[in-house]
Amino acid sequence: MTSSQSDPIRHAVTWTEVHRDARLLVRKLMTKGPWKGIIALTRGGLVPAAIVAREMGIYVVDTLCISTYDEQKMGVVKVLKLPQAAMEDGGKGWLLIDDLVDTGITAKEARRLLPNVLFATVYAKPGGRDETDVFVHEIDQDVWVDFPWDTAPQYVAPLSTGSPIKIDGSEA
Numbered sequence: 001m002t003s004s005q006s007d008p009i010r011h012a013v014t015w016t017e018v019h020r021d022a023r024l025l026v027r028k029l030m031t032k033g034p035w036k037g038i039i040a041l042t043r044g045g046l047v048p049a050a051i052v053a054r055e056m057g058i059y060v061v062d063t064l065c066i067s068t069y070d071e072q073k074m075g076v077v078k079v080l081k082l083p084q085a086a087m088e089d090g091g092k093g094w095l096l097i098d099d100l101v102d103t104g105i106t107a108k109e110a111r112r113l114l115p116n117v118l119f120a121t122v123y124a125k126p127g128g129r130d131e132t133d134v135f136v137h138e139i140d141q142d143v144w145v146d147f148p149w150d151t152a153p154q155y156v157a158p159l160s161t162g163s164p165i166k167i168d169g170s171e172a
Contacts, residue, residue, distance in 0.1 A: 008144055009140070009143045010145075011139065011143050012146045013145060013147055018051075021123075022047075022051035022055075022122055023055055025120055025135075034093070035094065036060065036086070036093040037058060037059075037061060037086070038053050038061045038062070038096075039064050039096045039117065040063050040064070041096055042063050042065045045097045047099070047147075048099050048121075052120075064079075064081070064113065065079070068105050068106045077105060086114060092117075094117050096117040097121070098121045099147060100125070100147075101121045101123075101125065101129065101131055102125050103125070103127045104127055104131045107128050107131035119132050119133050120134040123136065125140070126141050
């Protein structure tokens with residue numbers, strides 16, 4: 001990370017941006033298919049998958065549940081649930097949707113399980129970008145993305161901790 005631990009680079013994504021960006025993803029996916037259904041990569045892929053399903057008129061939605069963010073064992077891959085219908089043919093004809101591909105650890109496991117799926121994400125970082133087939137926005141690797149389902153509005157202390165600063169830059 002290029003910034004200090006106390007002040008990481010963060011990008012807050014709003015509900016409006018998620019909806020807009022998921023619809024942009026749909027525009028990229030409309031010329032592909034036909035689709036048997038959508039697989040949401042949980043948990044982050046649930047909201048974008050719901051938007052994609054609505055916009056594309058797809059009613060079959062399943063989940064691939066993989067955990068890699070564990071406070072004690074960061075990066076350890078645990079497959080918690082498989083999308084049974086998609087497993088029969090390696091995911092051929094299915095869309096796999098996620099919110100963000102970061103390091104590619106989860107994406108690589110998803111690709112191993114479903115090698116024939118079309119993998120689409122809303123956001124992609126360089127570390128995992130090559131694991132996706134389609135994405136909307138590239139995000140720098142050192143940026144932490146705060147999604148609206150992971151955050152809540154709250155008070156944040158001002159950056160200044162002392163005296164007010166005058167317009168000419170000197171302290172008051």
